[in-house]
Amino acid sequence: MSETRAALIVIDMQNGFINDRSRGVISKIVELVEHWEATGRPVVFTRYHNYPGSPFERLIHWSSVQHPPETDIVPELAQHASRARAVIDKKIYSYFSPEGAALAEEEGWTDLVFCGVATESCVLKSAVDAFERDVTPWLVTDACASHGGQAAHDAGLLVARRFIGAGQLIKIDDIGVKL
Template sequence: MRLAEGLRWRAGRSPGHCGLTTGEQGHGRHGCRGERRRRCPDRRRRADRLRQPPQPTRRSRDLRSRWSAAGRPVVFTRYRNYPGSSFERFFRWSRLLSPPETDIVPELAGQAASAHAVLDKVGYSLFTGEAVTLVAEAGWTDLVLCGIATESCVLKSAADAFERGYAPWVLTDASASDAGSAVHDAGLTVGRRLIGPRQLITTEDLLARLPPTPEVPVLE
């Protein structure tokens, strides 16, 4: 779903071919590619520190409301850990195995219930087999990405979208890192090098160019 060349819609690409993707909406963490209440496996010391939705969570929640109101598709991703996973093996991190930790946080549960899709995944990237099929069948050419953590799930999904020929757009002010602003900024720096500096935009940039109605119907 992307703006390119000075935040203009890509030539030959309709705004209807865009999908907003946000990730990891479980209770277990506030982090990788989506709003969560605690940290990613490599941030254990920050556990239970986040009690209220951070500003990026509120901003992305408002963004989803406006995006959906314009008839645009929203996809949530949710990380689910499993016994013997790489997170257990290398981080010794055994959370997010089952509810309630894997439940969508209350602040976002209503929006997730009406989303185009809620995709479960066992790694950083959006691009599971299910997601690859969904994006291809929907005909999306651009993907707008936001969530937590900027430097892991958001960045990995953006880079994978880039390598698959999609136009990734990262919303810098609707993403964050539970490791702090310095790590968030580092993720954005790497993102600019991986997918191009013009692919990192703000929610204001996006919404200012959002047509009032979709030009292509969203597949349900």
């Protein structure tokens, strides 16, 4: 087996996606990021930006996360984002915006480890897109949440098992063993 080149991708940990149903994941993601940083491996944050007339606004009737402070990374992770390998601004669900895709390609990452918000949308879509690009996705189940609540989070995990394989869903404690 060739050497694994892995990066941690922290998806959309922004004020606009944090509520009572998702707030509890912040401390878990801080723990994961600090552990990952200690290994010297790269961390990348994504930051979603909605915009007037976007498909989210037109079709889903959702117009949030268009301006600060909603677009800002949560305070607990802001310092980590400031020293990350990159902060990818995107207008789509996936990490694989043109900038994110180019970075993964340039760095030659073989594995991407996903955490963040929301499990059933941006985290799931990013993991599936990695899979379809022949990059091994890992979804850290205890470092993901949904601002839509537990049922949405669980639905995302159910679909992820089918899309990327049950073995790709791991917990924070599994990272040292699998990666």
